[in-house]
Amino acid sequence: MKLTAAFSILSLSLLAGAFAQDRVGKPITLKSAPIRVTTAEIMRVTAVLGPQKWYETKRNEVEVDRENLPGAPGAPPVSSWPFGEKVDLGREANPLAKIIPGKGGINTPLFSLGLSFNGPTYPAGGGPVPPDSTGDVSPSTVLIASNGQIKSYTKSGAAGALSTTDSSFFASVRGGSGLSDPRVVFDRISQRWFVEEITTSLADGNNRILLAVSDSENITASTVWNYYSFVQNVGGGANGLADYATLAVDANAIYIGTNVFAGGSSFIGCDVFVIRKSSVLSGGPMVVTPFHTITPASGAGIYTPWGCTNDDPTATSGLIVGVDNAAFNLIQTRRVNNPGGTPTLSAAVSITVPTTRFPIAMPISTSAATTGSVDSLDDRMFYTRIYKNQTTGVRSLWTAHNIGVDASGVAGSSNNRTASRWYEIGDPFGTPTLVQAGTAYDNAASNPRFCTIPSIAMNLQGHAFAGFSLGNVANSPGLGGAFRLSGSTLGTIGNPTSLVSGANYYNIQSGTAFGKRWGDYSTTVVDPADGMTIWTFQEIVSANNQWGVRAAKMMAPVPTATMSATNITQGATQNITIDGTGFFDPDVSYPNHLSINAGAGVTVNSFTWTPTQIIANVTVAESAALGARNVTLTNPDGQSITVTSGITVTQLVKNVNGSLTLSNYLGSSANLTFTIELRNATTNAVIQTVNLSGLGAGNTFAFTTTQLSGNYKLRVKAGKRFLGVVNNVTLSLSGASGLSYTLTNGDVDGNNTVNNTDFTLLRAVWGSTGNGANDGADLNGDGTVGNLDFAILRANLGQSGQ
Numbered sequence: 082m083k084l085t086a087a088f089s090i091l092s093l094s095l096l097a098g099a100f101a102q103d104r105v106g107k108p109i110t111l112k113s114a115p116i117r118v119t120t121a122e123i124m125r126v127t128a129v130l131g132p133q134k135w136y137e138t139k140r141n142e143v144e145v146d147r148e149n150l151p152g153a154p155g156a157p158p159v160s161s162w163p164f165g166e167k168v169d170l171g172r173e174a175n176p177l178a179k180i181i182p183g184k185g186g187i188n189t190p191l192f193s194l195g196l197s198f199n200g201p202t203y204p205a206g207g208g209p210v211p212p213d214s215t216g217d218v219s220p221s222t223v224l225i226a227s228n229g230q231i232k233s234y235t236k237s238g239a240a241g242a243l244s245t246t247d248s249s250f251f252a253s254v255r256g257g258s259g260l261s262d263p264r265v266v267f268d269r270i271s272q273r274w275f276v277e278e279i280t281t282s283l284a285d286g287n288n289r290i291l292l293a294v295s296d297s298e299n300i301t302a303s304t305v306w307n308y309y310s311f312v313q314n315v316g317g318g319a320n321g322l323a324d325y326a327t328l329a330v331d332a333n334a335i336y337i338g339t340n341v342f343a344g345g346s347s348f349i350g351c352d353v354f355v356i357r358k359s360s361v362l363s364g365g366p367m368v369v370t371p372f373h374t375i376t377p378a379s380g381a382g383i384y385t386p387w388g389c390t391n392d393d394p395t396a397t398s399g400l401i402v403g404v405d406n407a408a409f410n411l412i413q414t415r416r417v418n419n420p421g422g423t424p425t426l427s428a429a430v431s432i433t434v435p436t437t438r439f440p441i442a443m444p445i446s447t448s449a450a451t452t453g454s455v456d457s458l459d460d461r462m463f464y465t466r467i468y469k470n471q472t473t474g475v476r477s478l479w480t481a482h483n484i485g486v487d488a489s490g491v492a493g494s495s496n497n498r499t500a501s502r503w504y505e506i507g508d509p510f511g512t513p514t515l516v517q518a519g520t521a522y523d524n525a526a527s528n529p530r531f532c533t534i535p536s537i538a539m540n541l542q543g544h545a546f547a548g549f550s551l552g553n554v555a556n557s558p559g560l561g562g563a564f565r566l567s568g569s570t571l572g573t574i575g576n577p578t579s580l581v582s583g584a585n586y587y588n589i590q591s592g593t594a595f596g597k598r599w600g601d602y603s604t605t606v607v608d609p610a611d612g613m614t615i616w617t618f619q620e621i622v623s624a625n626n627q628w629g630v631r632a633a634k635m636m637a638p639v640p641t642a643t644m645s646a647t648n649i650t651q652g653a654t655q656n657i658t659i660d661g662t663g664f665f666d667p668d669v670s671y672p673n674h675l676s677i678n679a680g681a682g683v684t685v686n687s688f689t690w691t692p693t694q695i696i697a698n699v700t701v702a703e704s705a706a707l708g709a710r711n712v713t714l715t716n717p718d719g720q721s722i723t724v725t726s727g728i729t730v731t732q733l734v735k736n737v738n739g740s741l742t743l744s745n746y747l748g749s750s751a752n753l754t755f756t757i758e759l760r761n762a763t764t765n766a767v768i769q770t771v772n773l774s775g776l777g778a779g780n781t782f783a784f785t786t787t788q789l790s791g792n793y794k795l796r797v798k799a800g801k802r803f804l805g806v807v808n809n810v811t812l813s814l815s816g817a818s819g820l821s822y823t824l825t826n827g828d829v830d831g832n833n834t835v836n837n838t839d840f841t842l843l844r845a846v847w848g849s850t851g852n853g854a855n856d857g858a859d860l861n862g863d864g865t866v867g868n869l870d871f872a873i874l875r876a877n878l879g880q881s882g883q
Contacts, residue, residue, distance in 0.1 A: 106355060106370035106424040109316050115307035115365040116253040120242050120300060127249040147384075147459050148439040156410030158436045160490030160500075161572035162518040192546055192564045192615070194580050195636040198238035200618070201230035202629040203589065209261070210589050211598040214534075214630045216618035217267040217274075219298035220610040220672055224274060225618060226263035227630050231276065233300040234632070236610075242301050251278060251291050254310040258282035258289070262601070264328035269392040269609040269670075271362055272298040277328040277337060279313075283345055286320035287312045290337060290354065294361050309367045311354075313339065318373035319349055325601065329388030329465070332396045333421035334358050336388025338403070341374075351376035353386050353401055355417055355424045370424045375401075375415070382406045382429065383413045384461060389478055389509065391467035392609075398510045401426070402465045402480060409437045409460070409492075412480075412504065414513045432506065432515050438492040440483035440499040442596035443531035444554045445622075447588035452554050454596035455587065457483050457499045457533040464536035464604055467509060471541040471612070471667065472567065472692065477516060478506040481535040481547055488529070490520045498522060501535030501549045501563070503574070517571040521547050521563035528553055532561060532577050534620065536605035541612035542665050542692070543567025546635050547574065548605045548617030557583025558599070560619045560631045566638070581631050583622035611717035612667035613637040638663045642714055642722045651733035652790070652814045654686070654700040657712070659724065664690050665716055673717035679710045679728050703789050703814070705730050735790075735812055738783040739820025741776060743799060745873045746826060748862020751775035753800040759786060760794040762809065768793070790814055796883065797822050801831030801857040804882030827877035829857045834881040839874055 157164070200216065200223075209228035216225035222241060223234040231250045233241030243250075247260045258280035266275045274295035280288045289310050296305040313323035323339035330336075335356040343349045353375050357368035376382030383403035391399075399417035406413075412434055416427040440457035447453040465480040481503040485496030492502075500522030507516040523529035535549035544566050551561025560581040565574040590597045599620060608614035615635045623629025640663035647657050659677075666675035677685045677697050682705025688697035695714070712727035737759075743750065755773040760766060771784040782797075790812050798805040803824035810817050829839035843858045843866060850865045860870040 103428055104372060104375075104426040106372055106426065107316060108357065108368050108370045108423055111309070111311060111365075111367045111369065113366060115309050115361070115367070118253055118306050118308065119302065120304045120306070121302040123243065123245055123250055123306070124302070126252055127245040130246070130249055150407065150409050150439075152436060153405065153408040153410040153433060155433050156436045158491050158493055160435065160486065160520040160522070162435050162515060163571055191566070191575065191638060192544070192562075192635045193639070194633060195614070196238060196634040197560070197581050198234070198632055199623055200225035200234070200630040200632050201227040201232055202623050203627040204229065210628070211600050212620055212628050212630050213262055213601050214618050214620045215263055215265050215602050215604050216616070216630065216632055217265045217604060217606050218608055218616050219267045219272070219274070221299045223616070223632060224265050224267070224276075224300065225630055225632060226265045226276060228261060228263065231263065236634075238632070242304070247278060250276070251293065251308070254289075254291050254308045255280055256282070256289070262324070262326050264326060264602070265604070266328050266330045266390055267298065267609065268330040270332050270394050271358070273362065274298070274300065275328065275330050275335060277326060279323055279326050281322075283322055287314050288322050289313065290323060290326060290339070292335070292356070292361070292367075307361065307364065309361060309365065311367070311369055313341065313352070314373070315354075315369060316371040316373070318352060318371060319343065321345070321349055323352065325385055327385065327387045329390040330358070331389070331391040331399055331420070332358070332394050334399055334417070334424070335361065336399055336401065336417070338386030338388060338401065340385055349378045350374040351383060351386050351406070353388070353426070355399070355420050357421055359421060372426050375426065376406045380407055381413070383415065387462050387465040387480070389465045389467050393467065393469070393476060400467070400478065400509050402478065403462050404437075404460055404482065405431070410434055412506070414506070414509065416510060430513050432513055434504060434515060435518050436492040437482075437502060438485040438496055440533065441485045441496060441531070443499060443533055443550070443552055443558065443599070445552060445558060446554050446586050448586050453588065455558060455599035456596040457531070458600050460484055463534060463602055466538065466606070468539040468607065469541060470539065470543040470567070472543055475507070476509070477539075478509040478513070479537050479539050479545070480504055480506075481537040483533050483535065484520070486520060486522050488524050488526060490522045490524065498529040499531040499533050501532040501547055503535065503537045503547050505539070519565070519572045519574040521549070521574050521577050523577055528555060530556055530561070530577060534600040534603045536603045536617065538605040538607050538615050540607045540615055540637060541667055542637060544637055545574075546605065546615040546617065548603060548619050548633065549577075550599065550603070550619055550621065551577055551579055552583055557585055557587065557622045559583035559621045560617070560633055562617065562633075562635065580633055581621060584627070585622065585625045587622045587626060587628075589626055589628070608718070610671065611673040612671050613665060613716065613718040636720060637665075637716070637718055639720050640664055640714060640716055640722045642724050644712065644724050644727045646726060646729060648729045648731050649699065649701045650731045651701055651705055651707075652703040653733070654698065657697050657699055657728065659695040659697065659712065659714060659727075660693065661722065662693055663716070664692055664695055664714070666690055667717055671717065675717060676715045678713045678715070682706065682730070683710060683728065701730055703733055707732055732787060733814070734785045734787055735814070735816030736783065736785055737795075737810075737812070737817045737820070738781065739818070739822065740779060740781045741797065741799065742821070742823040743780065743803060744823060744826050745860065746862050749775075750780055752862070755782060756798045757782065757784060758796040759788060760796060760807075762792045762794050765794060786812070786816070788812060795820070797824065798833075798882070799824050802826055802828055802860050804828055804835070804880060805833055807883035825877055825880055825882070826860050827874045827880070828882070829860070829874070831857060835874060835877045835879065840878075843870060843874055
């Protein structure tokens with residue numbers, strides 16, 4: 082049913098003053114504690130009740146006739162804000178009527194469809210129309226709700242632990258009533274799920290608002306759901322049906338907005354309920370503060386009030402947003418102060434936006450030979466959320482709605498298609514200001530595709546994706562989207578892209594004056610596991626005469642990477658630089674993070690990053706295999722880029738040096754051969770042998786080794802005459818230095834022992850001179866075998882080397 086209302090700009094301004102003052106709320110503590118039910122118990126109820134007995138196909142939407150609203154003055158007739166280059170066509174009555182959007186367009190690469198799957202579908206035997214598509218994601222789970230069905234999935238699309246009807250899910254609090262308008266929000270702060278729905282019964286003059294809160298983010302059979310409910314006129318509001326309930330969650334509160342209809346048919350205004358978050362997280366009882374009639378039945382104010390989901394744990398205020406109730410071209414915002422205590426609702430702040438108009442029903446094929454349409458609902462907001470651009474540190478509000486436009490994307494008097502208008506609003510808790518506005522639309526001269534029931538999200542990189550239903554007579558309604566990157570010119574967005582095509586014909590309802598019901602919601606959110614991936618939940622034609630809620634996982638642009646080939650020695654720690662695009666790492670509150678891998682033996686100690694450069698501090702293990710290594714960078718969303726041969730591991734060579742004291746030796750060390758053996762410290766096995774001819778200045782020696790750092794034994798032997806010496810030595814990354822050994826003289830035959838055999842050999846060549854065959858007997862190296870050599874032998878007789 083549609084209601085007609087006409088307003089003048091003068092009356093709008095007069096009425097606005099009556100409803101714009103600050104309002105102090107009165108918190109109400111509900112008497113009853115929550116009802117606690119596990120997922121397993123819900124599934125047992127589902128098994129007992131069987132398929133849902135539909136209480137009703139969702140009624141025709143009761144709403145204000147917004148088609149004939151006046152346009153608020155001062156709104157530029159453009160498709161994109163801020164303005165770009167102005168074109169003076171002379172004949173235009175309004176010099177702003179034709180404005181070229183800001184130049185710059187969309188950079189590449191763009192988002193890509195990573196995964197999509199059907200959630201709840203129009204059930205066999207019939208069911209509610211439309212589905213009221215809604216969903217959200219946690220780090221591990223996807224939860225999708227529609228009229229009649231609530232189902233969980235893994236993030237790969239497999240069925241999860243919860244697959245039930247909404248009647249079974251809310252069985253403990255719905256009082257036997259039918260249900261409608263499900264909403265789902267995952268709260269990243271508390272790691273809880275919030276599910277809201279309204280009852281449709283007006284048996285006592287009012288319906289009820291139901292809320293379920295999980296005890297964990299991973300929905301399993303043991304997940305406990307806490308159920309709450311309250312009557313829509315709680316605290317003294319007018320009797321009626323709270324319809325089109327919206328749901329938002331922030332650090333302090335849960336926000337539910339409603340359009341209220343007396344007797345279920347006459348629009349009497351809009352309400353907002355602020356639920357103290359701590360009361361439902363602590364097990365109740367719930368504390369709810371109602372703000373009834375924040376918008377009157379006829380006059381300025383927020384139409385279909387939306388709270389803003391916000392994952393900022395430091396937030397102290399909430400925000401209510403919506404289009405204006407009495408005029409096109411306006412967004413209204415109201416701040417909720419002290420939402421976790423005694424809330425106060427601030428005066429309204431109006432934001433003028435580029436011209437908006439009522440959307441047009443999407444034309445579709447209802448059979449091979451007939452055409453019809455699906456209802457684009459109206460120009461209300463479909464989802465609002467506060468998002469943070471981590472690169473700039475700025476938080477802003479993003480939202481979207483339907484509008485009718487012409488082939489240039491401008492909303493005016495010659496509209497012939499429906500477009501998805503989106504906004505970014507800056508300083509939302511201070512002085513809300515329009516940062517940018519854009520329009521996703523098909524500019525085809527004939528048979529354009531319609532973009533309807535949109536929602537938009539911005540990820541932590543500053544990239545945004547708008548999801549919507551996309552179709553026309555030639556293209557069955559499917560899932561569409563449009564992309565913008567953070568560096569794009571303000572107000573610009575890519576062309577509508579078909580991501581999942583509709584199946585075929587759609588002709589569920591008959592006799593609908595405004596087209597077959599479609600929507601009424603959609604949701605687009607950022608994945609709380611990585612802050613990059615964007616998920617959207619939209620209605621599509623999933624089979625002939627069947628709707629489906631389609632979940633789509635949109636992947637952020639794939640990173641690109643280059644680097645100059647870098648040599649790193651085994652055991653070394655140094656920085657490497659990777660240049661490219663699309664690098665990202667979320668703050669520590671997210672579970673998934675940027676990683677860099679160069680294979681076994683290469684450890685990344687730390688890194689700093691910008692979207693175009695990473696400087697990583699890496700350590701290569703001594704034992705790392707030599708040669709070229711590929712460097713793979715993986716963003717938190719799992720998308721990777723590999724630089725081939727980015728690092729080359731080179732051999733680590735250690736220096737070992739020391740000095741030798743050659744006891745009782747007068748000759749030159751250049752005439753001696755030195756044997757140095759590096760041995761296993763435990764087994765004494767020889768690992769490396771080094772032969773040196775002579776010593777350096779000051780009788781020093783030096784050699785290199787590639788053995789790993791650790792404890793070893795080192796054996797030194799000089800020619801025949803000196804006994805071998807073994808000592809423990811520790812190799813570090815730089816080797817070993819400062820070693821000092823004294824070699825004992827007297828071994829004529831070189832068997833490493835000074836004994837009678839050596840005496841016999843020495844006596845046999847007594848008196849000989851020179852360095853010939855008797856060199857070993859010339860113990861002191863003076864060129865003669867004589868008394869001095871005998872004295873050396875006698876002094877060391879009986880000693881042995883090691």
